[in-house]
């Protein structure tokens with residue numbers, strides 16, 4: 284059992300959310316393909332069978348991304364560890380160029396003057412360091428003004444990191460139906 288999984292029950296107890304059990308599921312950090320089963324994959328079987336590139340990660344089922352989602356995986360040092368294909372298009376950056384770069388070089392808070400500017404970073408830091416509660420922030424690509432995206436932030440791992448799922452305004456309208 285990994286460090287990530289071992290720490291979960293304790294966190295639930297502290298937060299007093301045991302009554303509303305959070306469901307978890309596995310997905311590929313590269314292509315978002317779901318794991319074959321809900322069982323934790325063996326440490327030697329963490330490489331995604333669909334793309335052969337990504338590592339299977341666990342996250343809250345209510346934020347689980349699909350292959351149509353733009354998402355990033357950010358570690359506790361605020362460095363990018365994975366970028367989905369859709370996010371590479373949205374942010375105009377290739378994954379290999381994005382890996383190990385600070386997230387602030389790709390995505391920044393949309394209204395630096397309206398928010399403190401720390402909301403997005405704080406939510407990532409919180410998720411990457413153990414908080415199970417999902418958070419959201421309004422962000423924009425670092426090089427584009429006038430584009431506002433909703434970022435949903437939740438823990439994923441192992442190793443423990445923050446999953447950031449971006450929703451472009453157009454997608455938000457479509458999804459408002461469901």
Ligand SMILES: [Zn+2]
Nearest residue numbers: 311314331334
């Ligand atoms: Zn994959």
